[in-house]
Structures are given as structure tokens and as C-alpha cells.
Amino acid sequence: MNIGNFPFVVAALLVVLGLYALLFKRNLIKIVIGISLIETGVNLFLVMAGYRTGGMAPIYTLAPTPIRDMVLPTPQALTLTSIVIGLATTALLLSFAVFIHRHYGTLDIQEIKELNG
Amino acid sequence: MSKGMSVIVRTVTRCVYGMILLYGFYVIMHGHLTPGGGFQGGAVVASAFALLLVAFGAAGIKGHLNRHLLQTLEEVGALAFLALGFLGIGTAFFYNLFAGTGGFFGAPAGQLLSAGTLPLMNWAVGLKVMTGIASIVIVMMVGRRKEETE
Amino acid sequence: MNGLQSGFGAWNPIAWTLLFLGILVLALFVRSRGRRDYKRGTGQTKVFLSGNEEPEERGGLHVRADNLYWGMVDGLSGYYRRVRALHTGVLSDYVAWFIGALALMFVILVLVG
Amino acid sequence: MNALLVHAPVLLVAVPLLGAFAVPILGKLGRGVRDAFIGLIIAVTAALAGWLAADFFAGGAVPFVYQLGGQSTGIPLLSGGIPIRILLEIDGLSAFMALITALITLTGAFFSFSYWKNRSGGTLYFSLFLLLTAGIFGMQLTGDLFNFFVFLEITSIAACGLIGFRVWLRRSQEAGFKVMTLYTLSGLFVLLAIGLLYSEYGGLNMGYLAGVLGTGVLDKVALGLLLTGLAMKAGAVPLHMWAPDAYGEAPAPMSAVLVANSQASLYAVFRIVFTLFGATVSAASLGWILIVLALLTIFVGVTMALIQSDIKRLIAYGAVSQIGYMLLGVGVGLAVSGHAALPDYGLVAIQGGLFHMLNDAACVGLLFFASGAVIRAAGTRNLNQMGGLAHHMKWTTVFFVIGAFALAGVPPFNGFASKFLIYEASFQLSPFLSIIAILSSILLLAVFVKVFQAAFLGPRPAQPVAEAPVGMLIPMAVLAAVVIAFGLFPGFFVDHIVTPAAKALWDGPAAYITTVVGLGG
Numbered sequence: 001m002n003i004g005n006f007p008f009v010v011a012a013l014l015v016v017l018g019l020y021a022l023l024f025k026r027n028l029i030k031i032v033i034g035i036s037l038i039e040t041g042v043n044l045f046l047v048m049a050g051y052r053t054g055g056m057a058p059i060y061t062l063a064p065t066p067i068r069d070m071v072l073p074t075p076q077a078l079t080l081t082s083i084v085i086g087l088a089t090t091a092l093l094l095s096f097a098v099f100i101h102r103h104y105g106t107l108d109i110q111e112i113k114e115l116n117g
Numbered sequence: 118m119s120k121g122m123s124v125i126v127r128t129v130t131r132c133v134y135g136m137i138l139l140y141g142f143y144v145i146m147h148g149h150l151t152p153g154g155g156f157q158g159g160a161v162v163a164s165a166f167a168l169l170l171v172a173f174g175a176a177g178i179k180g181h182l183n184r185h186l187l188q189t190l191e192e193v194g195a196l197a198f199l200a201l202g203f204l205g206i207g208t209a210f211f212y213n214l215f216a217g218t219g220g221f222f223g224a225p226a227g228q229l230l231s232a233g234t235l236p237l238m239n240w241a242v243g244l245k246v247m248t249g250i251a252s253i254v255i256v257m258m259v260g261r262r263k264e265e266t267e
Numbered sequence: 268m269n270g271l272q273s274g275f276g277a278w279n280p281i282a283w284t285l286l287f288l289g290i291l292v293l294a295l296f297v298r299s300r301g302r303r304d305y306k307r308g309t310g311q312t313k314v315f316l317s318g319n320e321e322p323e324e325r326g327g328l329h330v331r332a333d334n335l336y337w338g339m340v341d342g343l344s345g346y347y348r349r350v351r352a353l354h355t356g357v358l359s360d361y362v363a364w365f366i367g368a369l370a371l372m373f374v375i376l377v378l379v380g
Numbered sequence: 381m382n383a384l385l386v387h388a389p390v391l392l393v394a395v396p397l398l399g400a401f402a403v404p405i406l407g408k409l410g411r412g413v414r415d416a417f418i419g420l421i422i423a424v425t426a427a428l429a430g431w432l433a434a435d436f437f438a439g440g441a442v443p444f445v446y447q448l449g450g451q452s453t454g455i456p457l458l459s460g461g462i463p464i465r466i467l468l469e470i471d472g473l474s475a476f477m478a479l480i481t482a483l484i485t486l487t488g489a490f491f492s493f494s495y496w497k498n499r500s501g502g503t504l505y506f507s508l509f510l511l512l513t514a515g516i517f518g519m520q521l522t523g524d525l526f527n528f529f530v531f532l533e534i535t536s537i538a539a540c541g542l543i544g545f546r547v548w549l550r551r552s553q554e555a556g557f558k559v560m561t562l563y564t565l566s567g568l569f570v571l572l573a574i575g576l577l578y579s580e581y582g583g584l585n586m587g588y589l590a591g592v593l594g595t596g597v598l599d600k601v602a603l604g605l606l607l608t609g610l611a612m613k614a615g616a617v618p619l620h621m622w623a624p625d626a627y628g629e630a631p632a633p634m635s636a637v638l639v640a641n642s643q644a645s646l647y648a649v650f651r652i653v654f655t656l657f658g659a660t661v662s663a664a665s666l667g668w669i670l671i672v673l674a675l676l677t678i679f680v681g682v683t684m685a686l687i688q689s690d691i692k693r694l695i696a697y698g699a700v701s702q703i704g705y706m707l708l709g710v711g712v713g714l715a716v717s718g719h720a721a722l723p724d725y726g727l728v729a730i731q732g733g734l735f736h737m738l739n740d741a742a743c744v745g746l747l748f749f750a751s752g753a754v755i756r757a758a759g760t761r762n763l764n765q766m767g768g769l770a771h772h773m774k775w776t777t778v779f780f781v782i783g784a785f786a787l788a789g790v791p792p793f794n795g796f797a798s799k800f801l802i803y804e805a806s807f808q809l810s811p812f813l814s815i816i817a818i819l820s821s822i823l824l825l826a827v828f829v830k831v832f833q834a835a836f837l838g839p840r841p842a843q844p845v846a847e848a849p850v851g852m853l854i855p856m857a858v859l860a861a862v863v864i865a866f867g868l869f870p871g872f873f874v875d876h877i878v879t880p881a882a883k884a885l886w887d888g889p890a891a892y893i894t895t896v897v898g899l900g901g
Contacts, residue, residue, distance in 0.1 A: 046575045196402060203394065213449060
């Protein structure tokens with residue numbers, strides 16, 4: 001296997017690990033960690049999608065010739081945006097977890113099921 | 118927890134606090150030239166606030182970081198960003214009005230005062246992010262403290 | 268212009284409304300032809316409940332929401348037991364449904380379409 | 381074109397966003413100033429959406445783009461054949477959806493003024509409300525996949541903030557956590573799909589991508605991720621479990637806007653299957669996927685609604701089932717669009733599905749508003765503890781009955797007009813489809829008879845209750861008027877609004893693509 005594909009394997013592993021946490025972990029905080037893991041995996045995938053072997057950082061004034069030696073800036077902008085969104089999501093989820101613990105006295109997702117049926 | 122952490126942590130915090138702030142503002146100001154920008158710089162600045170909060174505790178920083186002021190500044194940052202977008206509406210929303218005009222912020226690419234409205238947008242975003250993250254950290258910290266007293 | 272054509276049938280709400288109003292007027296007319304010589308305040312104006320006496324406590328007469336359609340829900344109890352068991356309220360199960368639907372979608376799209 | 385109208389697409393996003401950030405500051409000046417400002421922002425947004433749609437449909441529904449940050453708004457900049465700018469693209473479907481959003485947010489905001497009159501937390505509520513409005517408009521107008529993801533996440537965060545911002549209510553926290561987790565999960569898979577498409581084709585613009593997409597396995601994986609993620613956000617069975625939690629625990633006016641949010645995700649599903657993948661993937665199999673989802677959604681939604689005893693959860697399941705009718709209409713249209721003969725009933729089915737979106741927004745909004753007034757008067761959400769409200773709340777009763785009849789498809793209200801088109805068209809594909817649809821519609825009427833009997837009929841309540849305030853009745857009256865107008869004059873609306881939107885799907889992606897990439901070559 002080409003060593004350049006290794007990051008994609010890591011990204012896939014991160015997503016799978018995150019899904020594992022979502023499916024089998026019962027603690028709310030671990031579920032939030034699972035979401036963060038999936039997000040990290042997707043972000044890693046996005047950055048890798050724009051990488052060129054041996055490419056330079058995409059800085060306008062340092063643009064190399066030929067310009068093909070620069071890594072793509074667009075996926076980096078996308079990743080950045082997605083990180084910002086992830087920050088807001090994680091903060092919101094954690095504050096929900098804080099208040100759920102205050103109301104229900106537990107962080108076990110199996111016991112937080114008043115809304116069913 | 119409200120008493121903060123040990124003398125070593127507090128002293129180190131005093132030493133590096135200014136440096137973190139300086140680095141954060143550097144990242145914000147050079148957002149249009151180097152990797153980084155408003156969000157990253159703002160997050161760095163907010164991490165300095167978080168460090169203060171951890172080292173000195175919620176009681177220790179009372180009066181230094183006003184949550185309501187932070188939240189108002191966050192709205193101002195967001196409004197400033199939108200206002201910069203509206204500035205270009207004579208042509209198109211977000212049109213870069215000042216770029217390449219030779220005046221203020223119109224210098225050739227690569228200088229600090231270049232790229233038109235982009236550095237201004239970075240400042241606005243930086244202001245929003247630093248105050249926003251700081252107020253999230255403070256709210257979570259204060260919420261925790263209240264829970265402990267209950 | 269006003270109605271809808273489906274290429275198969277047609278629907279004209281104005282005509283339908285006019286017809287509805289016409290039938291309503293007809294029904295009211297039939298009703299007005301009814302007998303007026305009944306005696307008020309006697310057994311003739313009492314509610315007929317299969318020969319039973321009308322209960323006096325009006326508050327107890329209201330059929331509550333869960334009692335409605337009792338027979339239907341009971342008749343479908345096999346279906347409802349299964350469907351309610353799916354709505355567990357546990358987040359992990361909802362995530363599992365999502366993963367399952369995703370897998371099924373992949374299988375269908377890659378193998379069939 | 382008018383100068384303001386040229387910028388209307390971006391203003392629809394920017395003006396509510398401006399309001400969202402300015403409301404917390406203006407909130408410090410007092411409630412009157414804040415409410416007047418919010419009313420102004422929402423009214424301006426709705427007027428812009430109405431104006432844009434009116435001008436667009438009157439002008440023959442020719443798609444156009446708005447380019448952010450360019451030297452001009454119209455012609456996109458091309459760099460090597462790939463449009464790199466941030467584009468908003470308005471075609472018939474986008475303009476139609478913007479109209480729905482404008483209707484619901486306008487009435488929802490004015491209902492909210494009355495709803496929050498004697499409660500705290502209004503400033504945060506309205507700030508998030510405007511953020512959600514901006515996000516929904518953004519989802520509907522954007523021509524760029526990544527921006528679509530950003531707006532999707534904006535709506536997720538704002539919606540969950542609105543579900544859970546009343547931190548003193550324990551069930552709202554539970555609903556907020558669950559909904560946010562599922563929204564984020566589906567959003568991340570949508571992002572993964574966008575990343576796949578980008579790495580394969582090097583573009584994010586929908587028009588550009590639609591022109592170059594192939595039929596490889598990677599495209600199908602991306603399509604599967606997009607479809608499942610967006611079906612989750614739209615609330616299609618079996619991915620609907622979050623929807624009753626969300627609609628049920630949000631404040632009443634918010635539930636109506638959350639339905640508009642789900643419809644925006646549904647819009648994205650239609651956009652993806654018709655425009656993005658329209659030329660490459662087998663229409664029949666995609667169409668049948670949508671139809672199966674639709675039948676499950678219709679049937680499970682209605683039957684689950686029947687056994688609820690919480691009034692808002694009941695209406696929420698009803699709203700879930702209506703998502704199925706839209707999927708059914710458009711799915712039938714998609715399934716037959718692959719036929720060589722292109723039978724006409726495909727277009728009729730799409731018309732029905734889209735018209736039902738508009739009708740569903742109005743009826744479900746009306747029902748959620750009425751449920752808010754009912755809960756406020758009865759002091760409980762449990763239908764078993766209600767009764768006799770019609771003695772004191774005559775207007776609310778009338779509006780509730782109109783909304784319930786319309787949603788259940790009773791003539792001559794608007795729900796029947798759109799369901800008529802769906803029934804007739806799906807009957808021609810397979811009679812089984814329309815049998816399920818009609819049967820479920822009848823069951824839905826039974827569901828609302830149950831609510832009507834339990835909450836409004838019966839002996840007078842022990843304590844007299846007050847009629848809803850005028851501030852709540854007027855938004856309900858507006859929606860009721862819309863319901864009746866669409867019901868009595870469906871031909872007019874179908875000809876002028878729905879048909880251009882349906883044609884944007886039915887005629888294939890060619891017009892959408894050439895608007896973006898045809899100009900520069």
C-alpha cells in the first residue's frame with residue numbers, strides 16, 4: 001500500500017471509532033467524544049483530499065512556480081469552517097449534558113429516555 | 118476550585134499570559150498574509166482567558182472579565198463582519214471595496230495593510246471568536262461552581 | 268383556471284363548495300319540515316341512550332383522549348407493540364437505525380442502481 | 381431589474397443574520413424596541429422573499445445566479461472552467477421554497493411576540509429564531525455544496541438551541557441532546573459526501589458538479605451518504621425518531637419553523653436526486669427508494685400519532701407523516717422520469733408533492749400555533765386532562781378545525797387539493813401507493829377528531845379559561861386564510877407558483893447547469 005494513503009486509513013478508523021462510541025458507549029460525555037472523533041476523521045479526510053505530495057503551504061505571496069507545487073487551499077478553508085462548526089456543536093452538546101445531569105442525576109443514555117413512544 | 122491552582126501555575130500564567138495574547142493578536146492581524154486568521158487568533162486569545170480562569174479560579178477573575186461585556190463585544194464583532202459585507206453591496210455582497218485601490222488597506226499584496234476588507238473581516242471575526250469562546254468557558258465554569266454549591 | 272387537472276381526473280373546489288352549500292340548504296329544508304307538535308319538558312326531548320337514563324353528572328361524561336379508538340388500537344395491538352418497541356427513546360438505537368439505513372442505501376445504490 | 385431586487389437573494393440571508401446579532405444588543409434597550417426591530421427585520425425579509433418570487437415567476441422563471449464578492453452579481457467568474465466563487469442560484473424550486481419559509485417565519489415571529497409576552501428568555505429566543513431563518517433561506521438559495529453544509533449546520537445549531545434553551549425544563553434538555561447528536565451525525569456524513577465529490581471532481585458548485593458527475597462507485601457512495609443524511613434531517617421513517625422530540629419540546633411557534641427546516645432538508649434531497657445526480661443515476665431505482673421511504677413515513681407517522689396523548693407530540697407525528705406525502709409525490713415523479721415515454725402524470729406527481737409542501741407548512745403551522753394557544757389556556761399538554769375548551773376559545777377552535785381538516789385532506793381545503801394530485805398521479809404508477817396514501821389520510825382525520833373531541837368538546841372546564849390573545853389569533857387567522865385561499869383557488873397557485881418549481885425538477889438539470897457553467901465555457 002502506498003504510504004500516501006495511510007492518512008485515509010486513519011480517517012476511516014477515526015470515523016469508525018466515533019461510530020463505535022455512539023453505538024456502544026452509554027456515557028453522554030463519551031458520546032460527545034464520539035461525535036468529535038467522527039468530525040476529526042472527516043476533517044482529516046478533507047485536508048488529505050487537497051494534499052499534493054511535496055506541496056507547499058498555500059500562501060499567496062509565496063506561491064511557487066509552477067503553481068502545481070502548492071497544496072490546494074480550498075479543502076483547508078473547508079476544514080477550518082468545519083472545525084469552527086464543530087466547536088459550536090461540541091459546546092452546545094456539552095452544555096446539554098451538564099443540564100441533563102442536573103435534571104436526571106445521571107449521564108447514562110440508557111436511562112435518559114423519557115421521550116419515547 | 119474557586120481558589121485556583123498552585124503558586125507555580127499562577128506565576129507561570131502571569132508570565133505567559135501576555136505572550137499568548139500577543140501571539141493571538143499577531144495571528145489575527147496577519148490573517149490575510151500567513152496561515153491563520155480571525156478564528157485561529159481569536160481561539161488563541163480565548164485560550165489565554167481560559168488559562169486565567171483555570172489558574173485563578175472563577176472567583177479570582179471576577180471583575181476582570183465581565184461576561185456581559187464579552188457577549189456585547191461578540192455581537193459587535195459579528196455585526197462588524199456583516200457591515201463589511203454590506204459595504205460592498207453597491208457591486209455585490211462581500212465585494213472587496215478597498216483592494217488594490219492604493220489607499221488605506223490598498224497596498225500591494227504581501228504588506229500588512231493590504232487585501233482591502235479582508236484584514237478588517239479578520240479583526241471582526243477575531244473579536245467575535247475570542248469573546249465568544251471566552252464567554253462559553255466562563256458560563257461553563259460558573260455553571261459548574263453553582264452546581265457544586267447546591 | 269380555477270380547478271386542477273391531473274390528466275386523469277379533475278377537481279374544482281368552487282363547484283364542490285357550491286354543491287356542498289346546496290346540499291346543506293336542502294338538508295336544512297328537510298329538517299325544517301319536521302314535526303313541531305312535540306311537547307317540551309317531557310320525555311320526548313330527552314336524549315335517547317339505548318333506553319338507559321341520562322347520567323346527571325355532566326363532568327363524568329367526557330370521553331378522555333386515551334379511551335377514544337380503544338377498540339382500534341386494541342385490534343392493532345400486535346402492530347403497535349412492535350412499532351412502539353422501535354421508539355425506545357435511547358439515542359444509541361437511533362444512531363443504529365441511521366447506520367443501518369446508510370448501509371442499506373449503499374447496498375441498493377451500488378448493487379442495483 | 382431593480383437594484384434592490386438584484387441583491388435580494390443575499391439579503392434574504394444577510395438581513396435575518398444582521399437581526400440575529402443585533403437583537404441581543406437592542407434587547408438591552410427594552411422589550412418594545414426589541415420587538416419592533418424584530419418585526420421590521422422579519423417583515424423586510426418576508427417582503428423581499430415575496431417580491432423576489434413574484435418577480436421571478438412573473439418573468440418566466442429563468443434561473444439566475446448571485447455571486448458574492450465578485451465584480452458583478454451576475455456572470456460567474458470561471459477559472460479554468462470551474463466556478464470558484466460563492467454562488468447563490470435561484471431557480472423555480474428555490475424561489476418556491478423561499479416563499480414557504482417567508483410565510484412560516486413571518487407568522488411564527490408575530491405569534492412569538494404574544495407567546496413570549498409574560499415569559500423570560502425572549503431575547504435569546506428571537507436571536508436564535510433569526511439565525512434559523514437565515515440558515516433556512518441559505519439552504520434553499522445556495523448554489524454551492526459546501527455552503528449548503530454550512531447553512532445546514534447553522535440551522536442545526538440554531539434549532540437545537542431553540543429546542544433546549546429553556547434549561548429549566550428537563551425534557552427539553554433530553555430532546556436537545558438527542559436531536560443535536562443526530563443532526564451533527566447526519567451533517568458530518570453530508571460533509572463526508574461533499575469531501576468525496578470534491579476530491580473526485582475538484583469543484584463544489586452544484587451546477588458544475590451536475591455536469592461532470594460520473595457513475596462510479598464513489599459517486600454512489602457520496603449519493604448514499606447525502607440521501608441518508610438529509611433524509612434524517614427531513615425526518616423520514618425510519619430516521620424520524622428525533623422529530624417528535626424536537627417538534628414536541630420546542631416552544632409552539634418554533635415547532636412550525638422546525639417543520640420549515642425539515643422541508644429545507646427535503647428540498648435538498650429533491651435538488652440532489654434531480655439536479656445533482658439527475659443525469660447519471662438510474663431515476664427508477666432512486667424514485668422507488670423515495671417511494672418506499674414515503675410509504676413508511678406516511679403509515680408509521682399516522683399510526684403513531686393515533687396513540688399519542690401529548691397534544692404536541694401528536695401533531696408532531698402528523699407532521700412526520702406529511703413529509704411522506706411530499707416524498708411520495710416527488711418520488712413518483714422521479715420514478716417515471718426515467719421512462720422513455722415521459723408520461724405526463726410524473727409532472728403532476730411532482731406538482732402535488734411540491735404543492736403539498738406549501739400546504740403542509742400552512743396547516744402544520746396553524747395546528748402548532750393552535751396547540752400553543754391550547755396549552756397556554758389549559759395549562760397542560762396532556763390530552764387526557766383537557767376538555768371543553770371550545771366553550772371559551774371559539775376562535776382557536778375554528779382555526780384548529782380548519783388546520784386539522786386541511787392536513788387530513790378534507791375538501792375544499794388546500795390539503796385535499798395537493799393530495800388529490802398525489803393520489804391521482806401515484807394511482808397511475810401503482811394503485812397500491814394511492815390506497816396507502818388515502819387510507820392514511822383518513823386515519824389522520826381520525827387522529828384529529830380525537831384531539832378535537834378530547835380538548836375542545838366536553839363539559840365546561842372547572843375554571844373558565846381565557847381565549848388566546850389577539851396577538852396569537854391574528855397569525856392563526858393569516859394562516860387559516862392562506863389555507864382557505866389555496867383550497868378554493870388551487871388552479872391559480874399551481875399554474876403560477878408550483879408548476880415552474882415542478883418544471884425545474886421535471887425538465888432535468890440542463891437549465892441549472894448552463895446558468896453556472898454555460899456562460900464561460
